Amino acid sequence: MEKMTKDKRQILILLFALVVSILLFLFYELGSSWMFTLRLRSVKIVAMLIVSCCIAYSTVSFQTLTNNRILTPSIMGFESVYLLFQTVLVFIYGDMTYSVLNHVDNFILSIFGMIAFAMLLYVLIYKRGKDNLYLLLLIGLVLGILFNNLSGFMQLLIDPNDFFIVQGKMFASFNKINQELLGYASVMMFLVLLIGFKLTKYLDVLALGRDQSINLGLNYNRMVQLFLIIIAILSAISTALVGPITFLGLLVSNLTYETFRTHKHRVVIIACSLISAVTLIGGQFVMERFFNLLIPISTVVNFGGGIYFLYLLLRAKRL
Numbered sequence: 001m002e003k004m005t006k007d008k009r010q011i012l013i014l015l016f017a018l019v020v021s022i023l024l025f026l027f028y029e030l031g032s033s034w035m036f037t038l039r040l041r042s043v044k045i046v047a048m049l050i051v052s053c054c055i056a057y058s059t060v061s062f063q064t065l066t067n068n069r070i071l072t073p074s075i076m077g078f079e080s081v082y083l084l085f086q087t088v089l090v091f092i093y094g095d096m097t098y099s100v101l102n103h104v105d106n107f108i109l110s111i112f113g114m115i116a117f118a119m120l121l122y123v124l125i126y127k128r129g130k131d132n133l134y135l136l137l138l139i140g141l142v143l144g145i146l147f148n149n150l151s152g153f154m155q156l157l158i159d160p161n162d163f164f165i166v167q168g169k170m171f172a173s174f175n176k177i178n179q180e181l182l183g184y185a186s187v188m189m190f191l192v193l194l195i196g197f198k199l200t201k202y203l204d205v206l207a208l209g210r211d212q213s214i215n216l217g218l219n220y221n222r223m224v225q226l227f228l229i230i231i232a233i234l235s236a237i238s239t240a241l242v243g244p245i246t247f248l249g250l251l252v253s254n255l256t257y258e259t260f261r262t263h264k265h266r267v268v269i270i271a272c273s274l275i276s277a278v279t280l281i282g283g284q285f286v287m288e289r290f291f292n293l294l295i296p297i298s299t300v301v302n303f304g305g306g307i308y309f310l311y312l313l314l315r316a317k318r319l
Contacts, residue, residue, distance in 0.1 A: 007260055007267050014274035021281040030288060032084055045281060047177045050189050052276035054234040057196055060256075060269050062070040062231050064207050065224060069257060070312050077144025078235040079244040081117045082110050083267030087151040087166050094162045097134075103180045117143075118228035149186070169317040172296065174242055174284055185237045192237075196230050203227070203265040212239040245298050247305020254312070 022045055030037050059072045073079075086106075093100050101109070124139055155166055202223050205213050213220045238245075256272040283297040 006118045007262055007271075010259060011267075011271055011274065014278065017278045018274055018281070021278050021285065025281050027286045028285070035250055038113050039071045039114050043177060043182065044284065046182060046186065047174060047241055048280040048284065049277055050185055051245070052280055053193060053273045054189060054238040055245070055249045056252065056272035056276050057193060057269050058136070058231040058234040058238075060272055061196070061203055061227050061255045063253060064203050064265065065227055067207075069254060070250070070309065071140075072247075072253070073231055073235045074234065074244065074246045074249060074294050075144070075309075076121075076140035077147060078114055078117065078232065079239050080144045080147035080234065082152045082239045082313065084147040084167075085110055085113045087154045088216070090162050090165050093166075094159060095165070095255050099143075104177055104184060107184065107236075107240045109242055111233055114232040114236045115229055118232040119214050119225070121224050122228055133188065154175075162292075174280075177242060181241055185241050189234070189237050192230055197266065199223075199226070200265045200269065204263065207263065207265075243298070246302055247309060248276065248279070248301050250309055250312075251305045252279060253300065254308070263287065 026038060026041050026046060062073050062076070063069050063071060089101060089106070120143075121140060143190055151166075155163055158166070189285055202218060205218050206217075206220070206223060206227075210220055213223075252275045256268055256275055259275075260268055260271050262268065279301070280297065283300065287295060287297050287300070
């Protein structure tokens with residue numbers, strides 16, 4: 001009971017920090033055109049909340065499936081699939097890309113592409129046996145590097161003017177949010193997370209390992225397949241909306257694990273979502289108001305996350 005009380009108290013603190021961050025972001029220096037400013041800032045906040053929830057759930061659940069707190073969907077190549085798909089489209093259609101395929105169709109096809117990649121991992125790894133964690137890491141990382149190299153090769157071949165279309169997809173930015181996708185992304189995220197939170201009790205069982213999960217009566221392969229689909233959809237929503245933020249999931253998930261000493265995934269995912277939202281909204285507020293957008297928040301997150309990733313690898317090696 002004492003532990004649960006502590007978890008609830010920490011979540012309330014995070015909620016308070018999130019409310020403060022949102023209020024500061026919304027109302028600090030509104031200026032004379034306050035209605036326009038509020039509308040613009042509200043769109044950014046909604047996008048950052050969507051990204052926070054998507055990254056939190058997909059990262060925590062993926063780390064549970066792989067039993068590894070260093071790996072995230074981004075590191076394993078999910079975002080590379082999205083970038084490769086965008087590059088292929090521009091490579092084929094050039095500046096006619098959005099005439100042939102609008103933003104919504106692009107968004108839906110990207111989701112199917114990521115689901116196909118998740119199912120490829122499932123077929124190559126989980127369906128073949130039980131002790132395949134290292135094979136999963138190898139295949140995921142190799143495919144991620146392969147997709148990045150293919151994207152880079154095609155980007156060298158396309159017209160320089162067309163390259164700017166791809167370049168807009170390569171880096172995360174909360175200042176060029178695709179508002180056309182915001183409504184679709186919100187509805188899809190709500191439906192997927194509604195299903196996902198009903199399944200969090202199975203994550204508690206999956207964390208025990210394959211053999212223990214099967215002994216407890218869980219259909220292990222079906223659950224892994226279902227969670228990989230959820231992870232793919234959430235990763236696609238986040239990436240399509242603002243672009244790739246490779247190391248955000250790694251940072252916020254490990255910070256959550258250090259702060260909340262609980263194995264209940266419902267608590268961990270909620271806490272991770274709040275920490276992610278505070279990080280994004282608070283960081284974006286600081287970058288916009290005090291650094292005049294000289295440094296994008298995604299650059300700071302990826303720089304800090306990259307250093308933290310190396311630290312985790314070195315610490316794991318020492319252990």
